Amino acid sequence: MMRADICVAAIADCFRGEADILCNPIGISPIIGGRLAKATFSPDVVMTDAVSVLATNPLPLNDPDAERTVESYVPYRTIFDIVWSGRRHVMMGATQIDQYGNQNIAAIGDYKKPKAQLLGLRGSPGNLINHRTSYWVPKHSQRSFVSEVDIVSGPGYDRMRALGQPGNRFHDVHRVVSNLGVFDFETPENRMRIRSIHPGVEMSEVIENTSFDLVIPTEVDQTRVPNEEELRIMEIIDPTGMRYQEVPE
Amino acid sequence: MADKVITEEDFISELESGMTIGVGGWGSRRKPMSLVRAIIRSGVTDLTIVSYGGPEIGILSATKQLKKAVYGFVSLDSIALEPHFRVARQTGTIEAVEFDEGAFYLGLLAASHRVPFYPTRAGLGSDMLAMNPELRTIVSPYPEPGGGEGETLVAIPAFDLDLSIIHMNRADAGGNGQFLGPDLYFDDLFAMAAKRTFMSCEKVIPTENFLNEGSVHTLKIPRIFVDGVIEAPMGAHFTECLPDYSRDEAFQKMYAATAADKELWDIFNEKYLQAGSHEEYLAAVNSWEQGL
Numbered sequence: 001m002m003r004a005d006i007c008v009a010a011i012a013d014c015f016r017g018e019a020d021i022l023c024n025p026i027g028i029s030p031i032i033g034g035r036l037a038k039a040t041f042s043p044d045v046v047m048t049d050a051v052s053v054l055a056t057n058p059l060p061l062n063d064p065d066a067e068r069t070v071e072s073y074v075p076y077r078t079i080f081d082i083v084w085s086g087r088r089h090v091m092m093g094a095t096q097i098d099q100y101g102n103q104n105i106a107a108i109g110d111y112k113k114p115k116a117q118l119l120g121l122r123g124s125p126g127n128l129i130n131h132r133t134s135y136w137v138p139k140h141s142q143r144s145f146v147s148e149v150d151i152v153s154g155p156g157y158d159r160m161r162a163l164g165q166p167g168n169r170f171h172d173v174h175r176v177v178s179n180l181g182v183f184d185f186e187t188p189e190n191r192m193r194i195r196s197i198h199p200g201v202e203m204s205e206v207i208e209n210t211s212f213d214l215v216i217p218t219e220v221d222q223t224r225v226p227n228e229e230e231l232r233i234m235e236i237i238d239p240t241g242m243r244y245q246e247v248p249e
Numbered sequence: 250m251a252d253k254v255i256t257e258e259d260f261i262s263e264l265e266s267g268m269t270i271g272v273g274g275w276g277s278r279r280k281p282m283s284l285v286r287a288i289i290r291s292g293v294t295d296l297t298i299v300s301y302g303g304p305e306i307g308i309l310s311a312t313k314q315l316k317k318a319v320y321g322f323v324s325l326d327s328i329a330l331e332p333h334f335r336v337a338r339q340t341g342t343i344e345a346v347e348f349d350e351g352a353f354y355l356g357l358l359a360a361s362h363r364v365p366f367y368p369t370r371a372g373l374g375s376d377m378l379a380m381n382p383e384l385r386t387i388v389s390p391y392p393e394p395g396g397g398e399g400e401t402l403v404a405i406p407a408f409d410l411d412l413s414i415i416h417m418n419r420a421d422a423g424g425n426g427q428f429l430g431p432d433l434y435f436d437d438l439f440a441m442a443a444k445r446t447f448m449s450c451e452k453v454i455p456t457e458n459f460l461n462e463g464s465v466h467t468l469k470i471p472r473i474f475v476d477g478v479i480e481a482p483m484g485a486h487f488t489e490c491l492p493d494y495s496r497d498e499a500f501q502k503m504y505a506a507t508a509a510d511k512e513l514w515d516i517f518n519e520k521y522l523q524a525g526s527h528e529e530y531l532a533a534v535n536s537w538e539q540g541l
Binding site: 084107112115116117118119121126128129152153159170171 | 275320321322323324329330334335338339340341347348349350351352354369370371372373374375376377379380393397400401402431432433434435
């Protein structure tokens with residue numbers, strides 16, 4: 001079993017049980033995983049073609065000519081309206097993420113004159129304050145799982161505690177999936193907890209590659225492996241195997 | 250109906266140093282690039298550009314005409330971060346005012362509706378407020394359902410635009426604009442938000458032909474918001490302008506490489522940006538594509 005396939009199934013599981021929301025994963029493995037969830041156990045979420053329509057069929061990655069069964073029109077303005085309505089679960093990347101789920105995709109160093117300009121805030125501030133958010137980190141290391149992020153683009157649970165009610169009421173950082181495991185914040189202080197470790201990964205590897213102390217439950221589950229039907233659908237969505245470049249063995 | 254068709258030179262005569270200019274499109278999609286090059290040729294400086302940023306922000310920072318960028322992002326789509334913008338940020342040569350992507354929409358909307366701000370939750374808890382110390386919050390005058398205190402929201406200020414430039418697939422001489430691609434983006438708001446708006450288009454057509462091109466839903470720019478129309482076939486090149494043409498990825502890649510090499514930039518600047526008219530630019534692009 002390839003690690004990339006396990007990651008995609010773990011990403012799909014982030015959307016399990018959801019319906020009547022815009023499932024909006026961003027990035028290679030997240031899009032494969034989201035489309036897999038929709039094609040299997042979460043048929044009632046809606047998804048975009050990454051341009052401007054909602055399509056009901058599982059589209060192949062980066063194929064502008066793929067046949068679409070269009071069910072609605074969602075130009076960018078409508079996407080923002082959906083963000084503010086709360087009917088959305090986004091999965092984004094994180095160059096840095098900390099123990100409370102603060103995300104940085106903006107810049108490294110001082111914002112005024114950054115050492116490295118990254119993507120910027122993008123839609124993170126609005127996403128986090130309005131609806132459920134999950135993260136995908138394809139390279140779990142001490143540089144990505146950091147004790148403190150340089151800039152908070154997507155606020156985590158400590159920032160939301162400081163903000164208080166009612167402003168924080170829609171904030172929900174659901175899962176973090178990395179190439180090593182799956183993490184959540186279902187702890188008393190909403191600190192990041194190990195939810196499962198991918199098959200073939202040692203606990204020590206996860207701990208050594210994380211700059212902060214993870215909450216470790218007494219029994220740690222192993223991430224499930226995808227079934228044959230799921231692997232077949234992954235091939236339809238990602239026929240060229242882009243997921244294996246994102247998560248090498 | 251007054252004829253609003255003008256030349257690039259007419260457009261250049263509208264420009265002044267220090268202006269705040271809104272630019273329609275999105276990333277490397279349907280950007281009014283022929284008008285951006287007209288801005289470069291005009292030589293005006295100290296500009297503020299307000300946009301869902303693409304190559305206009307990178308290019309104008311590289312020509313040193315940009316003082317300040319106000320944006321939701323600055324991307325070339327297939328190249329995630331605009332490379333000249335990256336250089337400008339990391340060397341600190343431009344002022345940057347960065348908004349959450351959705352919050353940026355509200356700044357345009359507020360200006361369009363002539364209100365000082367629109368409220369949003371976007372930005373609370375993130376560093377968006379720390380990055381923009383001039384941003385203010387506002388307490389809702391209404392109690393929460395259940396009787397709690399009014400919620401604190403971020404007040405996104407109206408973007409005060411001297412001028413906007415947008416690029417449409419079709420337009421008539423009166424200034425009505427038609428988009429035929431997948432998304433209008435926010436071009437109607439750029440047109441409404443600015444004191445003056447100039448619209449380039451792939452083709453000027455008779456008004457009565459609009460509905461042969463697309464449905465009524467594609468007629469989103471009414472002429473009351475447009476002051477001048479400039480016909481510029483391939484005017485969005487190298488950005489995409491669907492369905493007329495897709496992005497010129499090879500040319501964009503060549504442009505992107507100029508950010509890391511002063512010599513390449515000087516050649517690019519001389520050959521394509523200082524080329525003269527839009528027609529001369531297209532001729533230069535054509536000879537590049539022929540490998541000349």
